[in-house]
Amino acid sequence: MKREYCGVFGIYNHAEAARMTYFGLYALQHRGQESAGIVTWDGSALREERGMGLVPEVFNERHLSKELKGDIAIGHTRYSTTGASLLRNAQPFRVRYKNMDIAIAHNGNLVNTVELRSRLEESGSIFQTTNDSEVIVHLIAKHMNGGTVEEAVMAACREARGAYSLLILANDKMIAVRDPHGFRPLLLGKVGDAHVFASESCAFDLLEAELIRSVKPGEMIVIDKGKVHSYDMDMGKKRHHCIFELIYFARPDSMVFGENVYFCRKAMGKQLATEAPVDADFVMPFPDSGVYCAVGYAQQSGLPYEHAMIRNHYVGRTFIQPSQDMRDYSVRVKINPVKDMIKDKRIIIVDDSIVRGTTIRTRVKKLRELGAREVHFRVSCPPIKFPCFYGIDFASKGELIAANHSVREIERFIGLDSLHYISIEGLLKSVSTPDDYCLACFTGSYPLQCEGNLKSCLECGC
Structure with missing residues (x-):
């Protein structure tokens, strides 16, 4: 199972900063639901509100109109990739140091957290959380x-190694930083006279903000007294x-890394149709992650969608299985077949990935029970064989089905007539700057070397 990681949003010089941040986080809800x-900065101090749950569950009208005062704000929506699922790990993380209030919102994952934390504790730092974002504050x-x-x-940032797109409030200064590899997206925009930052452009669309550009890898942007400085x-x-981001995580209506996500996913589907055509009655997605690739596959192949x-x-997000004997309910409650469309049909399913393969196996089994004559599966990413250290909660190598089984073995395990993953070359044809992407989860070639201090690193077999 893939899980979303985090979304960040910030706005400077807007009378409704908290409310605009609320809507910005709403648009980024898909990046973290935990x-x-x-x-906010109210002119003399930082004010905060954090909670467990979805954005509309955490904030109410009192928070937005009365408690979170100020014209500068940052926000964060989280799924934990490091740190337990606890309120104390919710972000933005806030501290007071000497005469300065500091708050930080972080999307990404550091690979040298344990080393840094140990060194900081030896020098007297006391940590309140178990997440790596607090390490950055102490640094x-x-x-x-x-x-x-x-x-x-x-x-x-010169000491931190790994993935980080950061928004920082230091009293009335707003600071945006992106790691030198540019693992995670971070965008700069404007709405009226206010500057805005967000993980994805869909947050700007909701607020009718203008997208100016991406924060560059290795760039720090500081907004102080209305002036914008780039370092x-x-x-x-x-x-x-x-x-x-382009295969799965980003919303299809977003611009990420200068790419239109919707067009990239359609291009992946078209590439799949070119690489692995098959005679069938129709093409279908497993909603919602496979929808846009399936559209591309259908258009390229000429088959009905x-x-x-x-x-x-x-x-x-917290659906509870009634009992162990009814564990399949967690799959069946989310997606249900149109039975009369299945019987005696030759079906091509397009989806974004196969991680463990168990959920897909259950769904394919249901199609077989409903009388599907053939079931073919096309995947818009190459086989995932290696864990990610940079902020995606992929399973350990031992749980990744493609790390331990051939394509034909996976095909038999799921119960398919055929299985094809997009080639790495085909995937890169679907983006405009193919040399700029991390492919470590497919190839095991990590841009930053494992330092032996992450649980996932110890499990990856390196």
């Missing part, structure tokens, strides 16, 4: 003596954008 938080504090907060942030942190690295599986959009 907790949400907003921090900033360590470098604050005698310097500016901008200098401290740059020094902290190159001189950590030049080859770009390694996360390809899974159908929705023979219907998703229940009202299933909550």
Whole structure:
């Protein structure tokens, strides 16, 4: 199972900063459904509200109109990739150091967290959470003596290794930073006279904000007293954008890494149809992740596009299985077949990935029971064989079906007539800057070396 990681949003110089951040987080809800938080600067101090759950469950009208005052705000919606699912790990994370209130919202994952945390604790730092974002705050504090907060942030980023797109409030300064590899997206925009930052452009669309550009890898943008300053942190690295933003994570109506996500996914589907055509009655997705690739496959192949599986959009993220004997309910409650479309049909299913294969196996078994004559499966990413250290909660290598089985073995396990994964070359044909992407989960070629301090690293067999 893939899980979303985090979304960040920030706005500077807007009278309704908290409310705009609320809507920005609403647009980014798909990136994290575990907790949400907003921090504002009210002119003299930071105010915060954080909670477990979805954005509309955490915030109410009182928070937005009375408690979260100020015209500067940052927000965060979270799924944990490091740190337990606890309120104390919800972000933005806020501290007071000397005469400065600091809050941080972080999307990504550091690969040297354990080393940094141990060193900081040896020098007297006391940690309140188990997430790696707090490590960055302590690094900033360590470098604050005698310097500016901008200098401290740059020094902290030179020590942190891994993926980080950061929004930081330091009193009334807003700071946006992106790691030198550019693993995670971060965008700059404007709405009226206000500057805005977000993980994806869909947040700008909701607010009718103008997308200006991406924050560059290795860039720090500081907004202070209405002035925008850009700093190159001189950590030049080859770009390694996360390809899974385009395959799965980003909303299809977003621009990410300068790419139109919708068009990229359609291109992946068209490439699949070119690589692995098959005579069939129709093409269908497993909603919702496979929809746009399936559209591309159908257009390229000339086959009808159908929705023979219907998703229940009202299933909550915390659906509880009634008993062990009824464990399949967790799959069946979310997606249900249109029975009369299945019998005696030759079906092509298009989806974004296969991680463990158990959920897909259950769904294919149901299609067989309903009389499907043939079931062919096309996957818009190559086989996932290696864990990710940079902020995607992929299973350990031992749980990744493609790491331990051939395509033909997976085909038999799921119960398919044929299975084809898009080739790496085909995937890269679907994006405009193919040299800029991280492919480590497919190839095992990691841009940042394992340091032996992450659970996933210990499990990857390196």
